[in-house]
Amino acid sequence: MASIPSLVFYVLIFLSVYVQVFFFVTFFENRKKIVIRDGKTKLSRYPAVTIVVPCFNEERTVYKTVRSLLDLNYPKDKLKIFLIDDGSTDGTWNIICHFEKYKNVKIFHKKNGGKYTALNLGLEHSETDFFGGLDADSFIDSESLVRIMSYFEKDESVMAVAPSVTVHNPRNFIQNVQKEEYHMGVYFKKMLGFLGAISVTPGPLTIFRKKVFDDLGPYRHGHNSEDMEIACRMQQNQYKIEYCNDAYVYTSTPMTIKNLYKQRLRWMYGLINNTIDYKGVLFKKKYGNFALFTLPMGIISIASVSYLFGRIVYNFGDFLYSKIIILNAIGWRFKMTNLHFDSFFINTQSFVFLVISTYFLVIFAMIFGRRMTEGKWRFSINMIYFFPVFSIIAPFWLLKAIYNTILSRKPDWR
């Protein structure tokens, strides 16, 4: 008779494998629809677009961000750029002032109120039919906007289009591992796009029809994850979100574990709290795959990581306890242990094979995500490093986010 912990363990493994297989089957169904365009894209009509860049202490990156916007392959008279300084305390304002001379650029200064307030200020001043935000630490490929706009041209019912976000100039190990994670994200989001179940419209450039905000209201605080909140709100109102895999945006990623932890804590807190806020949608079939797959998937991943972490801590505690017992019994006695390899002791329980097959599916996700962003089928050793690095640190931001949720504390923006 299986014990309850091992039953829970296998149920969670089943659900995790299910999620990966679901993605893979979706890929298999839609693989021919994935287009990766090369060269210049043309539209029959170029609608006017407003892109807002909310800035808070971004003096190091904002110049390059705005330059990338000015270099877009899109008619200048159809592109309005709003640079909004959200009460920066560094030299951000001075830098954005340099761009005032451009006809299609408007600059604003306001008291610090958080990213969503800066976006809403942009919304108030926007007069175009399309609206988007671009984080001031991200750089946009010159073809991105036109490729995103092609989705709106093709399908009248599309209300928002998200881009492929990838890592800008990774320089150290932590950033290289994140790069593979972002590749994986590109694959998963593309599949969620096919399923009509995207749950985040990323801050590094998502373009919306202005109608979305006219109908549903402006951005909300969304537990510091306004990009997830607006996506959930759109899903709740059955507004279609697409994913443009060949619209590339390069974003700056944390270089240290500490900054990565802070960023992910904010994301995780947003995920948990937005899921709680939109729990009414959960498992209701009228909300489609978003309600039946995306939201439950988030819950499954939270449950799996928490459970596995608990199990690892328990096993480690058990191991330490037995070592202490031995230490008490015989003291410090070092001996040369016979390290010969005996295949007998390799764990061959069925979960091992399931975990390995899940890893293979995740590595496939990274490889195909990379193919979608870089056009190459290529394996990288960082794809393997992703597993230990994220398995070790992810539980900490997850547990802290759960803890903060319980105490209703909000994490700092950065």
Added chain:
Amino acid sequence: MNNNIDWKKYLIVFFITMSLFLSASYVSNYFSNKKINQLKSIQDKIAIDILSSETQFSLLSELSCKNIPDSIFSDQLRELGSKLEWSQSNLGATDEVSYLKKYYALLQIKDYLLAKKISTRCGVKSAFILYFYKTLDNCSECQKAWSVLTSLRDKYPKLRVYSFDYSTDLSAVSSMLRIYKIKDTMLPVFVIDDDVLTGFHSIEELESRVKESFKLQETKPIENERSSP
């Protein structure tokens, strides 16, 4: 809005996931069976070796102790013991594993009797510890005792330790429990030269028993030899 739910796909994915589960469990069973078979073949080999030694001993004992079979199976038995312990915790306490444990207990008893006979008749310097423990109820004293015995066995290669799980359902083990009047509340129990020591005993205590009672020559541990100038 594309909110048509493709129920067929949810079902197909469920069946694919199920078949992955079944395949994983099939592969896992395959390896478990292989391991069980490996254990069986080790046990059979030890059984034949013991039987052969017994026969050889009977044949030669009339003549001299010169050609007595070198006592012999300690390492093999030890390896088998650790593999069985591992199997019990990783493959589960299946019927096959508990059958193998019984067989193992029996082999240990036979080895013990043979080695003791050789020791008495031919004056081979050996020491014997019978150790009784339990795997149930998380016996931390047993864990400590086992680490002491492992350490002693590393230090004294001629010390022969035979360990018996109290719950082994085998008449030979039950007989030993009866002979030494061992009850489960007394565990762990050491039997050294027919003296029954109950509960945990420190390494120093057991070491002096091993040295004094059995007049065992101490062989220097390898580490000490290495570290000495």
